[in-house]
Amino acid sequence: MPNKLIRMIAATLSFITLALSPPAPSAAAGTESAAITSANHAFDEALSARDIAAMDMIWAHEPHVVAVHPASKTPIIGWAAVRQSWEATFDRFAEISVSMQDPQIRINENVAWVVGLEEIRGKLKTGEAATFMALTTNIFEMSGGRWLMVLHTTSRVPHRPMQAQVQLQGAEQSESEVGWRLSLVRSCLARPFNDRLLSGGERIRAVKSLRFSM
Template structure:
């Protein structure tokens, strides 16, 4: 039996739907994740909205969520009061790990959240987080965010 030819690998990947990501997709996904963090850190609702796909397929699970929040209207509503609830807000993911499969990418890491609530309470937590992006119209958009407080 002949050894497997490396020149056939790209054809097999395409045939089975596992198209390798472009070299700059990882950088683009990381940039999209940074845009999400910056929008939240600025408490800029319009900037937050611009990072999301806005349809019924999106979902979010916040650290304090009791159930998944499904669909754009519900996700949007879950963020709409951030500027009222917080005087300042900072979120950043340590050591984000990116995986890309075609037009879907996910990032996992530990989010550090520091904030001052309008009532004066301080929020300083670490959360295990997953952000899932989908490439739509050439842009990586958030379709799911999940953050769970670390024990």
């Protein structure tokens, strides 16, 4: 095979390899990811501080922005309505702390979204404590050289109600007590008759156990 043809084939293969190789992460991509991380953290800080002025700086003041809170029945659409929803939230809480664990960030041109698990701890003005985990999605759009929030949705992670936990624990405890009583009765009845007569205390406990376990 002529050397010229070999060189052409080699050059073609090199071009194909370069075309199919994934692009190396650029410094710009890393910078934008850091900017999204910062914007997302600023949102958590504003929420934790119950700072509506900070929210004004974080959100895009557009009619298409959306918020869905854990107690929302329908999506809240438009900046005016979203802002009012935050004012209502801040008014209900005496204190609140929000932090996102392991946020997952994706950027596509002028849109970025963050998904993660949030831990929410707070105290209502009634004195009632509020602690739960929530699945959260935040979406940002690049506008005027800044990443501004355009969507925030959060929903509680399902968990077993406390009442059900108490009932389950009570059932487990009752089952354990019944087993202990039956063991006591069997042990007492298995002993010689004279020993059973001499052990009045055990006899009383056995009778009570039989009565309560029925």
